[in-house]
Amino acid sequence: MRVFIGYVGEHGSTRGIAERIAATLTAQGHQADVADLADARTAAPDHDACVLGSAVHNGRWMPAAAEYLRRYAPELARQPLWLFSVGLARVLGGPLERWSRNPEPLPSVRDLLAPADHHLFAGAFEREHTTWAGHVFFRALGGHYGDHRDWREIDAWATGIAHRLLPVPPTKEHHRSGCTQDHPGPLTQDR
Numbered sequence: 001m002r003v004f005i006g007y008v009g010e011h012g013s014t015r016g017i018a019e020r021i022a023a024t025l026t027a028q029g030h031q032a033d034v035a036d037l038a039d040a041r042t043a044a045p046d047h048d049a050c051v052l053g054s055a056v057h058n059g060r061w062m063p064a065a066a067e068y069l070r071r072y073a074p075e076l077a078r079q080p081l082w083l084f085s086v087g088l089a090r091v092l093g094g095p096l097e098r099w100s101r102n103p104e105p106l107p108s109v110r111d112l113l114a115p116a117d118h119h120l121f122a123g124a125f126e127r128e129h130t131t132w133a134g135h136v137f138f139r140a141l142g143g144h145y146g147d148h149r150d151w152r153e154i155d156a157w158a159t160g161i162a163h164r165l166l167p168v169p170p171t172k173e174h175h176r177s178g179c180t181q182d183h184p185g186p187l188t189q190d191r
């Protein structure tokens with residue numbers, strides 16, 4: 001299947017995750033096209049599924065990513081869709097825990113779209129990504145700089161998508177004979 005992988009980020013870690021998802025899907029036999037949603041002028045035409053992600057800024061998806069979802073919701077609702085957020089999930093705790101929750105990309109997203117999953121990945125955060133005041137705040141609350149991306153987690157998530165996009169197993173006999181599927185089966189596209 002041909003999968004569109006769109007992302008919005010600022011410092012490259014979200015793009016890196018999008019590219020890694022694409023590599024995993026490609027290795028599993030799918031075709032994957034990666035694009036920055038800030039440059040997107042149309043909904044992904046000619047694709048069978050979409051994976052869309054954004055860095056989390058101040059508890060929200062970045063505006064270009066949220067705007068893409070809002071603008072192209074009718075088209076996106078017609079195909080299998082996965083969402084991912086990239087923030088400081090599981091890296092921050094205590095007073096910053098609220099800051100690192102997986103945000104709704106849009107307040108009304110559940111009315112507009114029914115994604116198969118919305119996963120929160122840990123991203124990267126370096127000293128030069130914030131102001132002096134932000135630095136003081138971040139460190140005072142126990143935040144740690146660095147690249148916290150978990151590539152095994154990312155690969156596992158992408159592999160799950162790849163399996164769900166596989167063609168339907170050949171016959172009903174296959175199920176009756178007691179063969180176990182190693183994936184939950186393809187998504188229906190007529191939601």
Ligand SMILES: Cc1cc2nc3c(=O)[nH]c(=O)nc-3n(C[C@H](O)[C@H](O)[C@H](O)COP(=O)(O)O)c2cc1C
Binds near residue numbers: 011124125
């Ligand atoms: C201005 C700014 C605001 C941020 N706000 C949040 C936030 O509210 N919650 C969070 O979990 N991470 C936050 N982060 C961390 C980023 O989401 C994280 O570093 C992510 O990996 C950045 O992706 P990028 O490298 O693609 O820009 C923020 C980072 C910046 C620079």
